[in-house]
Amino acid sequence: MTAQAENDAEIVRGLTAGERGAFESLYRRHNVSMVRVASAILRNRASAEEVAHETWIAVLRNIEGFEARSSLAGWIFTILSNKAKTRVKRDGRVVSLDTAANDDDFADAFDGRGRWKDKPDLWDEMTPERVVAGRQILDHVSTAIEELPPAQRAVLVLRAQQELESQEVCEILEITEGNMRILLHRARRTLRQAINEVAS
Amino acid sequence: MMLTCRELAEQADAFLDEETSLTQRLQFRLHMSMCNGCARFIGQMRVTRSLITAEARSLKAGQDDKTVDTCIDSILAAFNDGKQSGV
Numbered sequence: 001m002t003a004q005a006e007n008d009a010e011i012v013r014g015l016t017a018g019e020r021g022a023f024e025s026l027y028r029r030h031n032v033s034m035v036r037v038a039s040a041i042l043r044n045r046a047s048a049e050e051v052a053h054e055t056w057i058a059v060l061r062n063i064e065g066f067e068a069r070s071s072l073a074g075w076i077f078t079i080l081s082n083k084a085k086t087r088v089k090r091d092g093r094v095v096s097l098d099t100a101a102n103d104d105d106f107a108d109a110f111d112g113r114g115r116w117k118d119k120p121d122l123w124d125e126m127t128p129e130r131v132v133a134g135r136q137i138l139d140h141v142s143t144a145i146e147e148l149p150p151a152q153r154a155v156l157v158l159r160a161q162q163e164l165e166s167q168e169v170c171e172i173l174e175i176t177e178g179n180m181r182i183l184l185h186r187a188r189r190t191l192r193q194a195i196n197e198v199a200s
Numbered sequence: 201m202m203l204t205c206r207e208l209a210e211q212a213d214a215f216l217d218e219e220t221s222l223t224q225r226l227q228f229r230l231h232m233s234m235c236n237g238c239a240r241f242i243g244q245m246r247v248t249r250s251l252i253t254a255e256a257r258s259l260k261a262g263q264d265d266k267t268v269d270t271c272i273d274s275i276l277a278a279f280n281d282g283k284q285s286g287v
Contacts, residue, residue: 114204119237161256192248
């Protein structure tokens with residue numbers, strides 16, 4: 001059993017036994033990201049918070065049925081995503097996250113021979129210590145994440161922040177693996193550009 | 201064949217995720233040894249990835265205890281109401 005599977009099993013045992021501490025630990029680990037992912041699907045923060053709330057109740061009601069075929073986080077985010085999509089349909093809207101085909105302007109950074117037009121700056125102030133300690137930088141990153149296109153934001157949160165497996169992310173968001181990679185790469189490049197504004 | 205800067209930048213995620221072949225990694229390293237623009241770009245992408253992870257940790261650590269308690273109380277109350285009413 002992997003460390004993550006053992007950890008999941010421990011939390012499931014705690015939830016099944018009705019331990020508040022186990023639930024609080026799970027809630028603190030995932031709720032912020034759940035609201036972000038639901039916001040990306042629903043395009044509305046208040047609705048996203050309601051859906052996250054409903055998801056937690058569903059998790060508690062169904063925890064005994066969790067069969068560990070995916071990670072616990074993957075299972076929770078699947079419930080969240082299904083609830084958010086149901087709400088979108090109920091509201092008579094159509095929201096698809098399968099939108100990687102849009103071109104971005106990264107190609108403009110290169111000349112006709114594929115060389116940088118302007119070489120990237122040296123981020124000599126961005127030592128790992130400063131990066132982690134820098135409240136202002138992290139706030140700047142938060143703002144940039146909130147401004148990402150919804151599909152990029154959802155993929156970034158699930159894959160890069162929640163560290164779900166690629167396959168889980170694709171299933172949760174109903175996108176192809178190729179599409180997921182493009183969305184993730186574009187999200188990281190957009191954030192690099194945002195950080196460049198304060199780092200150079 | 202030598203990679204262009206654009207090709208390297210477009211494959212940066214695969215390189216940093218160590219999903220590239222040995223030959224591709226050698227091409228990356230050879231290119232970066234001669235191109236400080238691409239070496240800087242890869243450095244920037246490493247920092248960006250660290251910041252993305254750090255941002256998530258910071259948001260989670262910064263959750264207000266009182267707000268979390270209130271939300272958990274509300275979820276547990278709804279869960280227990282459902283159990284009692286057989287929903």
